[in-house]
Structure formats: C-alpha cells, structure tokens
Amino acid sequence: MDNAAVTAMAAALGSLVGASASIVTTWISQRAQSARANVEWKMRERESLYKDFIMEASRLSADAMMTSLERPDQLVVLYGILSRIRLVSSDDVLGKATSCCRRIVERYKRPNLTPDQLRAAFESNQFDPLNDFSAACRAELLTMSSSA
Secondary structure (H helix, E strand, O other), X not given: OOHHHHHHHHHXXXXXXXXXXXXXHHHHHHHHHHXXXXXXXXXXXXXXXXXXXXXXXXXXXXXXXXXXXXXXXXXXXXXXXHHHHHHXXXXXXXXXXXXXXHHHHHHHHOOOOOXXXXXXHHHOOOOOOOHHHHHHHXXXXXXXXXXX
C-alpha cells in the first residue's frame, strides 16, 4: 500500500471514530436528560395528587368533628383521589392514605365535638389523620428526587 492510501484511510477512520464518539455522547446525554425529565414530571404529578388528597381529607376531617355523616357521597371525592394514589404511589403512601380515610370515617361515627373540644383537639394535635400520610409522601418524593 502506498503512503497516500494509508494516510487517507487513517484520516477517514479518525473522522469516523470522532463522529461516533460524538454521536454516542449526545445519545447518552439525551437519554439521561429524558430520564431526569420523566422523574420530574412524575414528581409534579404526585405532588399535585397528594395536595388534592390533603385538601379533601383536611376538609372532611374538620367536617367529621362537627357533623355526622348524613350523606356518604361526601366521601366520593376523597375515595376517588385514594384510587388514583393506588395507581402511582408506593405501598407505604397508599397504606397511610387508606389509614387516613379510615380515621376520617371513624371520626364521623363519634359524637360531634363542641367548639371548646374542637379547639382543644387542634391545640393538642389529638386528631391529625394526615400526619403519617404527609411524612410518607415527603419520604417518597425525596427518594424520587435523589434518584433523578
């Protein structure tokens, strides 16, 4: 082989290797960026879902202390959100959400609280069905964000 052919072949192979490295690097970067964006999207969706659950459960918790359950359809929204949690959340979050729903329903079965009893319950943090649920959600979201 003459020197010109070797030089031309070396230049072509060098260009090919350089281009391949660039393509592979771009592919890996795009893949990592896509995975990170997917995790961030899932986190936002879960945050929104958990916020909806917390808002509805808070409303029903306060209602359960002051009134009895006259219409079971009042719980439909909460159980709808719980079903959505079943689809995407960890077993720990689901268990805490289910427990929260049970505590709210049980509270409806008890006698209504007087304003003084209600104030005392809030001051002593006696009735906070969302405490464990919120902690489980925070742990799950922290785990997701650290894996991103």
